[in-house]
Amino acid sequence: MMLRLSLQLLLLSRYASSMLLGWVESPGYPSGYLPHASLNWSRCAPKGHVLSIRLIHLDLEDSQDCENDAVKVFSNGNLISVLCGNREFEELQSTVNPSLLSSPGGCLSLSFHSDYSNTKRHTGFRGFYTDQDFNECQDDPDNGCTQFCHNFIGGYHCSCRHGYHLDVDKHTCTVSCTEDLSGLKQGDISTPSWPASYAENSNCQHTLSVEDHLQLELHFSEDFDVEQSPDGQCIDALRIETPSGTLGPFCGHTPPPSPFLTHSHHVHIRFTSDGFGTNKGFTLHFKTRDKVCPAVVTPHSRATPQQPQYSQGQSVTVTCVLGHVANTQGTQTLSSQYMTTCQSTGIWTPSYVCEPVDCGFPNVPEDGILQLVGSDSPHTQYKDQIQLNCRSEHYTLEGDDTYTCNANGEWVSGSGKTEMPKCTEVCGKPEKHPASAGRILGGKDANMGEIPWHLLIREPRRGGASLINDRWAVTAAHVVENVEETSLRLYGGLVNSRTISDRLSNVVVMDSERIIIHPNYIKGVAHRTSFDNDIALIRLASRVNLGPNLLPICLPEANRTLVENEQGTVSGFGVTEGRRGAFVTSAMLKYAHIGIYPRSACEDTPSTSTKKRMIFTNNMFCAGATGKDSCQKDSGGPFVLPMLAEGREPYYLTGIVSWGPPCSDRQYKGYYTKVENYVDWIKKTIDTTEKS
Numbered sequence: 001m002m003l004r005l006s007l008q009l010l011l012l013s014r015y016a017s018s019m020l021l022g023w024v025e026s027p028g029y030p031s032g033y034l035p036h037a038s039l040n041w042s043r044c045a046p047k048g049h050v051l052s053i054r055l056i057h058l059d060l061e062d063s064q065d066c067e068n069d070a071v072k073v074f075s076n077g078n079l080i081s082v083l084c085g086n087r088e089f090e091e092l093q094s095t096v097n098p099s100l101l102s103s104p105g106g107c108l109s110l111s112f113h114s115d116y117s118n119t120k121r122h123t124g125f126r127g128f129y130t131d132q133d134f135n136e137c138q139d140d141p142d143n144g145c146t147q148f149c150h151n152f153i154g155g156y157h158c159s160c161r162h163g164y165h166l167d168v169d170k171h172t173c174t175v176s177c178t179e180d181l182s183g184l185k186q187g188d189i190s191t192p193s194w195p196a197s198y199a200e201n202s203n204c205q206h207t208l209s210v211e212d213h214l215q216l217e218l219h220f221s222e223d224f225d226v227e228q229s230p231d232g233q234c235i236d237a238l239r240i241e242t243p244s245g246t247l248g249p250f251c252g253h254t255p256p257p258s259p260f261l262t263h264s265h266h267v268h269i270r271f272t273s274d275g276f277g278t279n280k281g282f283t284l285h286f287k288t289r290d291k292v293c294p295a296v297v298t299p300h301s302r303a304t305p306q307q308p309q310y311s312q313g314q315s316v317t318v319t320c321v322l323g324h325v326a327n328t329q330g331t332q333t334l335s336s337q338y339m340t341t342c343q344s345t346g347i348w349t350p351s352y353v354c355e356p357v358d359c360g361f362p363n364v365p366e367d368g369i370l371q372l373v374g375s376d377s378p379h380t381q382y383k384d385q386i387q388l389n390c391r392s393e394h395y396t397l398e399g400d401d402t403y404t405c406n407a408n409g410e411w412v413s414g415s416g417k418t419e420m421p422k423c424t425e426v427c428g429k430p431e432k433h434p435a436s437a438g439r440i441l442g443g444k445d446a447n448m449g450e451i452p453w454h455l456l457i458r459e460p461r462r463g464g465a466s467l468i469n470d471r472w473a474v475t476a477a478h479v480v481e482n483v484e485e486t487s488l489r490l491y492g493g494l495v496n497s498r499t500i501s502d503r504l505s506n507v508v509v510m511d512s513e514r515i516i517i518h519p520n521y522i523k524g525v526a527h528r529t530s531f532d533n534d535i536a537l538i539r540l541a542s543r544v545n546l547g548p549n550l551l552p553i554c555l556p557e558a559n560r561t562l563v564e565n566e567q568g569t570v571s572g573f574g575v576t577e578g579r580r581g582a583f584v585t586s587a588m589l590k591y592a593h594i595g596i597y598p599r600s601a602c603e604d605t606p607s608t609s610t611k612k613r614m615i616f617t618n619n620m621f622c623a624g625a626t627g628k629d630s631c632q633k634d635s636g637g638p639f640v641l642p643m644l645a646e647g648r649e650p651y652y653l654t655g656i657v658s659w660g661p662p663c664s665d666r667q668y669k670g671y672y673t674k675v676e677n678y679v680d681w682i683k684k685t686i687d688t689t690e691k692s
Contacts, residue, residue, distance in 0.1 A: 020045065020046075020129070023127070023129075024041050024126075025126040026060075033069075033124045035117055039113075041110045041111075043129060044106065044107035048136075050131065051107070051108045052132060053127045055087075062084055066082050070082055076103060081096065104134040144172075146173045172201050175202055177203075177271075188286075189269055200277065206270075215289060217286065221283045237271070242262050292342070293309065298348075303316040304317045320337070323383065324336065325357055327353050357407055358409065359405035362420060369423040373387035380405060381405060382406075385402060388402075388421060393426075398421055425546065427551070432449040446588070446590065448549055451495075451569075455467055456492075461635075464635070464638070466656070467552045470543045470544050470552070473510075474537055474538070475538060475635075475636035477521040481517060492550045494507045497573055506549065520533040521534060527612070530615040531673075532617045555652065556653065556676045565598075568593070568643055569645075569651075570623070571591040571634075571638060572633070572637040573589055573590075594625040614671075622670060634657045638653050653675050
């Protein structure tokens with residue numbers, strides 16, 4: 001007997017120790033707590049349980065907002081109660097204890113503290129904590145059970161009425177309405193419980209399948225009632241699924257048209273409903289008939305002859321609509337028509353997709369000067385549009401900026417052009433302008449950006465050149481004759497030749513790729529008497545980046561008539577007058593404003609070192625002014641109109657420094673290649689070279 005009692009006490013103690021229950025009380029209770037006393041306590045409930053504290057006694061120092069002595073209770077770290085003062089047992093039971101609960105599976109924690117002194121000794125507090133089952137069915141409105149909820153200790157269980165079964169989510173009650181009717185050539189299908197209201201949370205699927213030369217035909221009853229929202233959206237829905245696609249959803253009070261031809265021998269009738277509503281649903285009768293081919297062979301096409309439907313063996317011509325082509329072999333062809341025949345299976349053979357014409361990515365140059373606006377991957381199909389512009393402000397768009405993909409697969413502008421626009425360099429428009437005249441012989445130094453087209457050649461013969469676009473320069477033929485095409489180096493974006501070796505300078509170094517001397521220039525003459533056709537083109541090895549200090553000069557209009565005494569500007573790094581009248585090569589870019597002499601003055605040519613007079617031709621002009629002129633080593637440099645100081649843009653390359661008397665003769669008359677006579681040659685040569 002004693003052994004049995006001991007075993008019962010042992011089992012009871014183990015059961016009690018496994019449960020969450022016990023007392024929590026203030027330090028020193030019931031004799032009273034001391035100043036600066038504190039207590040921190042925390043327990044957590046298992047899943048499906050809640051933890052509660054039932055206070056049976058509360059006697060603490062009372063203070064405003066319980067700022068002196070206080071007991072605080074937290075649920076999952078959130079403060080749910082702050083208590084102090086003296087509370088009767090009845091008040092604790094009715095107003096305090098009901099709120100001292102954790103969330104299901106949550107934690108309760110309690111903290112107590114007292115301050116430094118009390119006017120009298122307070123006994124403190126005492127409470128009993130325990131865990132208890134949480135009734136999800138009664139206290140949790142989100143338990144998810146759509147019909148019945150059954151609570152048990154630590155959890156709950158959902159169940160369903162007769163005729164329903166619990167879905168895989170273990171909460172939703174649904175009806176068993178999936179049925180395979182394969183092989184039947186006729187029959188009836190209805191929503192669950194028809195003609196009574198259909199069940200909530202339905203997910204019905206009826207499978208119909210017959211021989212492949214037949215098609216299924218559906219006949220719906222006029223009594224059609226499937227829940228629909230006020231704005232016409234389907235809440236519950238009927239869908240008819242075939243291999244070629246899903247038809248529907250259908251809802252409301254209007255049934256699908258009868259007979260409903262599915263054009264398929266394999267069909268799924270799917271019906272779904274939500275958890276609410278009292279609608280009746282639908283019923284239908286299905287049967288079979290021979291397959292026919294639909295009137296539309298493929299989207300974006302028309303069939304000839306046109307009929308509502310076609311029988312086995314009938315052939316039609318399929319014509320893709322404008323802007324579409326038939327993809328007959330996996331690649332787009334120019335054909336927009338093909339023949340096809342209706343098969344016993346209700347399928348057109350062959351059947352090719354009429355795809356939108358694709359103009360492809362426009363032919364934008366790789367240099368990136370011309371760019372698409374807004375997207376690197378534009379839409380390129382029929383009727384799509386693209387916009388283009390120039391990437392740099394130093395270029396201007398030559399042509400239309402908006403193009404549309406047409407039905408022929410071409411990008412066409414609004415004016416009917418199919419070629420892409422070009423970005424042409426803005427020429428002859430420096431951002432800075434010289435303010436006053438000077439002279440190359442000891443003349444005015446140019447500031448950076450005032451003559452941005454002037455290029456310096458240092459070797460093998462010092463001279464100048466002019467940038468005419470971002471890939472080409474022009475100079476005098478005698479400066480570059482006998483020079484290897486790829487050995488010439490030019491410098492731009494500078495006014496001080498000493499900065500060429502300075503790594504921190506912005507000097508632009510350009511190498512030649514090709515040198516083209518005018519075919520009528522006579523090369524290799526030791527003691528020449530003519531510099532006729534003294535002009536050459538230089539193709540740079542790479543495109544230069546234009547900027548404020550490096551810009552091209554404009555070519556003049558062909559066959560422009562020079563005006564006597566018209567003032568222009570000549571520039572160069574050549575010989576200038578130094579100290580005490582000595583002549584030295586200038587490190588600085590200098591310029592002078594000089595006038596064009598009359599032809600009679602030009603024909604009075606100076607003598608050469610061999611006492612022979614130079615021949616003046618119609619391909620030349622001469623210019624100068626008192627104390628102003630170009631000099632040795634200025635050859636190849638530009639003479640521009642109008643005079644720079646006037647600021648009348650744009651400026652044109654009117655002449656190229658060619659020849660003249662020695663500077664020491666002080667005749668102040670230089671001879672220049674008349675560029676206007678060579679504009680056609682320059683343009684034709686550049687165009688031919690770029691295309692080769």
